[in-house]
Amino acid sequence: MISPSRDDVLGGGSPTHRWTNVMPHIWSISIHDATPRCLPQLRRLFDCVMDIPVTCRSVAIVPNWDLQWDVRAHPDFIEFMKELETGGWELVLHGYSHSHPKRTPIYNRIFRVRQGWEFYGLNYAESTTLLTKGLQAFREAFASEPKGFVAPNWHLSPEGERALRDLGFSYTTYMNRIENFDTGSLYIPAVWFGIGKRPMVNRINRAIQKRRWRKPYRLVLHPGDRLSFDGTNLRVDLHSRL
Numbered sequence: 001m002i003s004p005s006r007d008d009v010l011g012g013g014s015p016t017h018r019w020t021n022v023m024p025h026i027w028s029i030s031i032h033d034a035t036p037r038c039l040p041q042l043r044r045l046f047d048c049v050m051d052i053p054v055t056c057r058s059v060a061i062v063p064n065w066d067l068q069w070d071v072r073a074h075p076d077f078i079e080f081m082k083e084l085e086t087g088g089w090e091l092v093l094h095g096y097s098h099s100h101p102k103r104t105p106i107y108n109r110i111f112r113v114r115q116g117w118e119f120y121g122l123n124y125a126e127s128t129t130l131l132t133k134g135l136q137a138f139r140e141a142f143a144s145e146p147k148g149f150v151a152p153n154w155h156l157s158p159e160g161e162r163a164l165r166d167l168g169f170s171y172t173t174y175m176n177r178i179e180n181f182d183t184g185s186l187y188i189p190a191v192w193f194g195i196g197k198r199p200m201v202n203r204i205n206r207a208i209q210k211r212r213w214r215k216p217y218r219l220v221l222h223p224g225d226r227l228s229f230d231g232t233n234l235r236v237d238l239h240s241r242l
Contacts (some may be wrong), residue, residue: 027188027216028056030173032094032150033223034081035065036074041223046084049221059084060094063137067097071141078141085142092148093169095119097136116153119160127160131167148172154190160165171216192220 029052034042059081064070071077085091095118119127131149138146147170151160154175161179164172171180178186 008132025216026052026054027055028058029219029221030034030060030092030150031221031223032060032192033065033098034059034061034094035098036077037065037068038068038223039074039077039080045221045223047165056090057088058090058092058148060092061138062096062098062152063134063141065099066099066127070137072137082142085144090148091138091142091144091146092150093131093134093138093146094150095101095152096130096137098152103187117155119151119157120153120155122157122160124159124163127157127163128167131160131163134165179220187219188216190218190220192222193225 021107029049031042031045031049061071061081062069063072081091098116098118119130122130135146138144145168146213149164149169149172151172154173156164156172156174161172171178173190174180176187176189178188180186
């Protein structure tokens with residue numbers, strides 16, 4: 001990943017930016033759960049965030065969401081992703097199907113997360129199998145090799161990370177850091193929304209995020225976050241959630 005300069009992060013070095021006062025410490029932006037099933041929402045979301053003043057921008061692509069949305073069967077999605085790549089967005093691998101594994105932890109039931117935890121608790125062989133499937137679909141769809149990987153819900157076992165290294169990935173990200181396999185850990189937390197449907201859980205989540213909002217952080221958005229996909233309203237919506 002290319003680290004933005006202090007001016008890029010804080011909005012300096014350029015004309016006053018309309019996002020700076022709302023999110024002065026944003027380090028990077030990443031759009032997760034990019035799949036053909038939500039292409040209209042993705043287009044609106046990207047329209048709103050194109051001018052956020054960062055230099056690290058990535059799209060986390062799920063190659064076969066829920067085993068029903070194979071990216072290779074959707075040329076319109078492929079075309080849109082390649083347009084983003086040409087515009088400076090890095091395409092990264094985000095699991096294979098993003099579906100529940102068999103070993104769903106109690107946390108999943110508490111937070112009512114419908115999708116995710118795909119790599120939770122997987123051993124080396126299981127991780128390698130899923131990663132290989134994801135890589136094959138990614139390569140065939142985009143004719144490129146992803147350097148980064150983000151596990152669904154950021155839950156990746158140590159054996160899964162070892163499989164990433166052996167398959168030639170350069171880095172992965174966790175909830176609180178970026179793990180570069182050449183240079184080590186960079187501790188910058190993620191700020192995200194829409195963790196679940198329970199009001200109390202969401203209030204707890206907002207309290208945690210609010211502390212992160214005051215220092216450099218990685219902004220992570222999803223097409224299903226139910227944000228206001230309108231330029232001004234999106235800024236207000238993001239700010240009000242904290």
